[in-house]
Amino acid sequence: MDLYAWIKALHVVAIISWMAALLYLPRLFVYHAAATVGSETSETFKVMERRLLNAIAKPAMGVAWIAGLILIWQGGWGASGWLHAKLLFVVALSGFTGVLGRWTRDFAADRNTRSQRFYRIANEAPTVLMLVIVTLVIVKPF
Ligand code: HEM
Incomplete structure (x- = not known):
């Protein structure tokens, strides 16, 4: 049994779930920012x-990290340039997840002050990071 391939499959499934949330949360914020505080829509x-x-x-982020670290270890990728670059952007993606947590808490406490435009722009960050990360791991340019 090719354990490496199974772990990679798990890694990709976790990434898909993580990315789905990262792409959809700021979209919810765009609509939430326009909802009246205390309304049924806002509470939903x-x-x-x-x-x-x-x-x-x-x-999903936790599973992606655990599976990814096992892949580094099992694949002997520790010294690869593409991996070092990928890790930089993956740390940024993880940081962005933390920021989304802060914004979620702001909305939960009815203290959001950011505009719809702000969240529309924020929505582009995970897209750009994903493009760079996938290119690095698939093309492995260095
Ligand atoms: C969370 C920390 C992460 C670590 C430690 C990590 C590490 C790795 C490693 C070592 C591989 C194996 C590469 C190979 O066998 O060629 C891999 C595969 C992969 N990773 Fe990650 N990764 C992480 C996050 C991500 C993210 C955020 C994405 C996409 C947005 C991603 C997308 C992929 C894809 C598509 C593959 C499969 C590549 C292939 O089969 O050629 N990874 N990852």
Whole structure:
């Protein structure tokens, strides 16, 4: 049995779930920023945001990291240039997940002050990071 391939499959599934949450959360914030504080719509967004963050984004990020670190160890990738670059961007993606957590808490406490435009722009960050990360790991340019 090719254990490495199984772990890589798990890694990719976790990445897909993590990315889905990272791409969708700022989109929810775009609509939530326009909702009246205390309205039913606003309260529904709070539940959606909390679940997406805690039930999908955080666990998926954990599994992606654990599986990824096992792949580094089992694949002997420790000295590869592409991996070092990838890790830099993956740390940025993990940091962005933390920032989304802070924004989710701001909305939960009805203290969001950021505009819809702000969240629209923030929505582009995970897309750009994903493009760079996938190119690095698939093309392995260095
Ligand atoms: C969380 C920390 C991460 C670590 C430690 C990590 C590490 C690794 C390693 C060592 C491999 C094996 C490469 C190979 O066998 O050629 C791999 C595969 C892969 N990673 Fe990650 N990765 C992480 C996060 C990510 C993220 C955030 C993405 C995408 C947004 C991603 C996308 C992929 C893909 C698509 C593959 C499969 C590549 C292939 O089969 O050629 N990884 N990762």
